[in-house]
Amino acid sequence: MAGDRYNTSMQSFQTFYQNGLRFSCVRCSACCRYESGCVFLSDDDLTLLIKTLKLPRHEVESLYCTWIPSGTVDCLSLKEKPNFDCIFWDDGCSIYESRPLQCRTFPFWDSILADADAWERSAKDCPGMGQGSLYAFDEIKRLVEQGNARTLIQRKRDTRRALW
Numbered sequence: 001m002a003g004d005r006y007n008t009s010m011q012s013f014q015t016f017y018q019n020g021l022r023f024s025c026v027r028c029s030a031c032c033r034y035e036s037g038c039v040f041l042s043d044d045d046l047t048l049l050i051k052t053l054k055l056p057r058h059e060v061e062s063l064y065c066t067w068i069p070s071g072t073v074d075c076l077s078l079k080e081k082p083n084f085d086c087i088f089w090d091d092g093c094s095i096y097e098s099r100p101l102q103c104r105t106f107p108f109w110d111s112i113l114a115d116a117d118a119w120e121r122s123a124k125d126c127p128g129m130g131q132g133s134l135y136a137f138d139e140i141k142r143l144v145e146q147g148n149a150r151t152l153i154q155r156k157r158d159t160r161r162a163l164w
């Protein structure tokens with residue numbers, strides 16, 4: 001990992017966030033609007049949505065979800081509106097308490113924590129990063145591991161449709 005050091009004498013892995021990182025969401029919605037993006041769902045995420053929306057699974061999937069090609073499979077993701085706003089954006093996140101883990105663990109994702117530059121690049125678009133609550137190294141690690149431990153909902157690619 002660029003910007004990190006593995007000190008063999010101390011047998012400790014040091015990162016740019018060894019002393020923690022500050023983050024408090026200011027609910028500006030910049031990460032949920034304006035640009036296309038994917039919010040991939042796990043079974044737990046979908047179960048929570050079903051409970052919150054009080055709708056059967058097939059309706060939640062058809063109204064609010066879409067399949068996104070990822071490698072050799074398709075992954076279930078939240079839909080976007082035609083203007084790229086998240087399907088659940090309605091003057092703010094309308095399912096905030098039940099939002100998927102991908103949203104809950106932002107910005108503590110491997111890609112954003114790859115190195116200090118990656119963190120700074122993301123922070124340019126998120127006013128919540130670098131200010132507010134201090135997340136200790138162990139807490140950050142826990143959130144990253146929680147995000148990585150998700151099993152995303154996938155299906156086999158329908159190659160017949162891909163030919164059309």
Ligand code: SF4
Nearest residue numbers: 025026029031126128
């Ligand atoms: S861009 Fe950052 S501060 Fe704005 S809503 Fe997203 S996480 Fe919160």
